[in-house]
Amino acid sequence: MKNWATLEADENRLMNKHYSAGRSGRKINKVIIHHNAGNLTIKSIWDVWQTRQASAHYQVDSNGRIGQLVWDRDTAWHAGNWDANTTSIGIEHADISSKPWRISEACLDNGAHLVAAICHYYKLGRPVWAKNVFGHKHFSSTECPASLAGSQHAAYMARAQYWYDRMSGTKPAPTPPAKPTPPAPKPSANIDALADAVIRGEYGNGEERKRRLGANYAAVQKRVNEKLGIS
Known part of the structure; x- marks a missing residue:
């Protein structure tokens, strides 16, 4: 051309x-x-x-x-x-x-x-x-x-x-970058102390407890059940 x-x-x-x-x-x-x-x-x-x-x-x-x-x-x-x-x-x-x-x-x-x-x-x-x-x-x-x-x-x-x-002289709109995934909280070594705090009511119940404990939730809840004698 x-x-x-x-x-x-x-x-x-x-x-x-x-x-x-x-x-x-x-x-x-x-x-x-x-x-x-x-x-x-x-x-x-x-x-x-x-x-x-x-x-x-x-x-x-x-x-x-x-x-x-x-x-x-x-x-x-x-x-x-x-x-x-x-x-x-x-x-x-x-x-x-x-x-x-x-x-x-x-x-x-x-x-x-x-x-x-x-x-x-x-x-x-x-x-x-x-x-x-x-x-x-x-x-x-x-x-x-x-x-x-x-x-x-x-x-x-x-x-x-x-x-x-x-x-x-134009550029297409860029694809918005993906939002970074927040890093998962590191599991705490002191599961026992967290379990005691849960029993004292410091972490609430249900979804609030899950949210606040994050990656530690399953381990802490298991220890709570053990402390309370719940199988």
């Missing part, structure tokens, strides 16, 4: 058909991610779409290079759903294997960075799955985006959020 802040791709190879000019007055409110079902490049996916009625706004190659094929202001034919098409940016990702489907680390990182950049540029907020980032399968009967909704999903979304936080 030449410029993440302005969404300037490494290469512009714009479609001459199989997209719709404009967005029918709709606003962009989400990103929809796809996989190529093959290790395609910016040029080869452009070639595929010359004979197939489909397109997407961006292609992320396996080496991480990003191409723009449809301007953001126009509607790409990628989701199989007109409402989703007019309100989304579609991103394709090249696969490096098919059994199972998997994308490269470079493709994952730059694809996630692109999601973050789009969310930042269009003020969509921090990338959140099924809120402002979706898989193709949310809108059509398909397994696309394959690993990006499966084995590589968590890593992809974590990177998207990481890059968004970097771009926006």
